[in-house]
Amino acid sequence: MSQTIFVTAELRMNAEKPRSTVIQAIEQFCLDMQSETGCLQAIATYDDNMPQRVILWECYENRDAIEAHFSMPHTRAFIALEMTELVQAFETQKNGEQAL
Known part of the structure; x- marks a missing residue:
């Protein structure tokens, strides 16, 4: 049985690069992720109180889709x-069920 997996990743922007350039790269990365087979959603959110903090919210059909994500050329x-x-990343599933 397959279980949808939600990934939350906290990133820190490289302060040596222009913020607008970093945001543009992150947004393109999210668009590229959404084209992956098994990726149901990929969005970036930004913290107004901590301008270098980015939270990525990703949703994958299963473990295979996550593993394939890391081998993608755009990744x-x-x-x-x-x-x-x-900075950190963690995975969660609906109803506390473990992914297979």
Whole structure:
């Protein structure tokens, strides 16, 4: 049985790069993620109180979709740009059920 997995990732913007450039890269990354098979949603939210903080909310059909995400050329390219660094990430499922 497959279980939808929600990923919440906190990123910190690279302060050495123009904020508008970083936001543009993040928004494009989210659009690219949404084209992935198994990615149901990918959106970025921004914290007005902490301008370098970005929260990504992602939703995947299953574990295979998450694993495929990290091998995608656009994911590797985004990481290589060093626009952000990962602060923390966690996965959750509806009704507290474990993903298979």
